[in-house]
Amino acid sequence: MLLIQNGRVLDPFTGVDAPRDVLIGDDGVIVRVEEHIDAPADCKTLDARGLTVSPGFVDGHVHFRDPGQTEKEDVHTGAAAAAAGGYATVICMANTIPTCDTPETIRYVTEKAADAPVQVLQAGAVTRGLKGQEMTDFAALRAAGAPCLTDDGINLTSAALCRTAMCEAVKHDMLLSFHEEEPSLVPSPGVNFGSAAAEHFGVPGAMGCAETAMVARDIALALDTGARVLFQHISCGQSVALIRAGKAMGAKVFAEATPHHLSLTEDDVIAHGTLARMNPPLREESDRLALIDGLLDGTIDMIATDHAPHTAEEKARAFGKAPSGITGLETAFSVCNTYLVRTGKLTKMQLIEKMSKSPAEIYRLPAHAVAPGGFARLVLLDWDGEKVYKEYKSKSNNTPYTNMPLFGTPRAIVTGVRIMEN
Numbered sequence: 572m573l574l575i576q577n578g579r580v581l582d583p584f585t586g587v588d589a590p591r592d593v594l595i596g597d598d599g600v601i602v603r604v605e606e607h608i609d610a611p612a613d614c615k616t617l618d619a620r621g622l623t624v625s626p627g628f629v630d631g632h633v634h635f636r637d638p639g640q641t642e643k644e645d646v647h648t649g650a651a652a653a654a655a656g657g658y659a660t661v662i663c664m665a666n667t668i669p670t671c672d673t674p675e676t677i678r679y680v681t682e683k684a685a686d687a688p689v690q691v692l693q694a695g696a697v698t699r700g701l702k703g704q705e706m707t708d709f710a711a712l713r714a715a716g717a718p719c720l721t722d723d724g725i726n727l728t729s730a731a732l733c734r735t736a737m738c739e740a741v742k743h744d745m746l747l748s749f750h751e752e753e754p755s756l757v758p759s760p761g762v763n764f765g766s767a768a769a770e771h772f773g774v775p776g777a778m779g780c781a782e783t784a785m786v787a788r789d790i791a792l793a794l795d796t797g798a799r800v801l802f803q804h805i806s807c808g809q810s811v812a813l814i815r816a817g818k819a820m821g822a823k824v825f826a827e828a829t830p831h832h833l834s835l836t837e838d839d840v841i842a843h844g845t846l847a848r849m850n851p852p853l854r855e856e857s858d859r860l861a862l863i864d865g866l867l868d869g870t871i872d873m874i875a876t877d878h879a880p881h882t883a884e885e886k887a888r889a890f891g892k893a894p895s896g897i898t899g900l901e902t903a904f905s906v907c908n909t910y911l912v913r914t915g916k917l918t919k920m921q922l923i924e925k926m927s928k929s930p931a932e933i934y935r936l937p938a939h940a941v942a943p944g945g946f947a948r949l950v951l952l953d954w955d956g957e958k959v960y961k962e963y964k965s966k967s968n969n970t971p972y973t974n975m976p977l978f979g980t981p982r983a984i985v986t987g988v989r990i991m992e993n
């Protein structure tokens with residue numbers, strides 16, 4: 572047994588925000604959550620004084636590069652990075668090599684991750700090889716454990732195919748998750764079109780309407796088909812307005828925002844160079860503020876990192892030639908706490924909701940509450956201490972947050988009775 576003592580439970584599932592001890596049985600299931608619990612004989616204890624005990628985070632959007640690009644990351648280092656970041660569950664995107672478009676590839680990942688400290692789920696592709704032409708076998712991918720289907724990294728450009736995929740997803744009760752950037756409106760990826768940073772690096776950039784046009788189209792298709800559709804890593808204020816309107820019209824649409832789109836803007840790209848190059852790109856301050864408003868009114872359902880490891884060699888290339896994407900699992904909580912909670916934009920409870928409860932519910936993952944009867948998937952959080960990141964569990968360190976003064980850290984995750992301390 573494990574008794575977590577002296578902590579403050581902060582749990583959006585139950586609404587509890589109060590001092591509570593948490594007792595976990597040998598089978599990993601939470602037995603009691605009460606103001607004071609005396610440690611039973613032979614019970615291991617964990618002191619959580621000064622910390623909150625919260626549902627472990629759920630990241631619906633990570634790239635572990637396994638199979639195929641394990642020089643950047645693999646399932647084990649990715650899971651270690653997730654554990655360090657306070658995550659209980661992560662969902663890997665399907666743009667591996669080979670693509671996760673068969674049950675075999677999905678099982679390769681989940682079986683390799685079976686003993687990981689966090690739950691690693693593997694998304695399936697919508698189209699074979701992410702080519703946007705031939706649909707995968709949705710039923711087989713679902714049976715293999717895919718919690719959603721996505722061609723992340725690539726836009727589903729054909730509206731007809733997208734609509735057919737939505738009809739198929741409805742038939743199999745699958746969530747679709749879309750990277751929304753119309754390629755013809757992205758003269759060059761990774762930086763906002765026409766921004767000072769784009770000019771500085773001598774590239775045209777990616778238009779905001781590449782995203783808004785696809786979001787608008789897919790809200791229309793979601794309304795037509797009744798499909799559940801998640802818009803990944805939203806970057807534009809106008810997308811937030813469209814999604815708000817789509818939800819009001821009854822579309823079953825959901826949205827993610829990343830810690831970087833919530834904390835940085837296109838003006839930060841000049842200083843950070845390729846470490847701030849990502850798709851979709853950082854945009855203007857008004858977009859960042861609109862994303863935060865979207866979090867507050869429920870238009871943006873969840874915070875997802877889009878953890879995208881690349882080697883130092885790749886990120887050392889000229890801006891126009893480097894790959895897009897940054898790592899994010901280890902810094903996500905500190906970044907969000909610093910930029911959203913300490914600035915008074917979100918309460919602690921709202922942040923935990925966006926990082927655990929909402930994604931767990933949208934992906935229909937059971938057992939993430941700090942409540943009796945569920946398997947323990949918890950995070951112990953320090954909200955106040957200063958934190959400067961210098962090294963990482965990830966194989967890659969392509970993040971602009973290194974050496975930045977941030978506040979708050981995940982101190983440990985608890986999975987069943989297993990403790991992983993930072």
Ligand SMILES: [Zn+2]
Nearest residue numbers: 723724750803
């Ligand atoms: Zn993406």
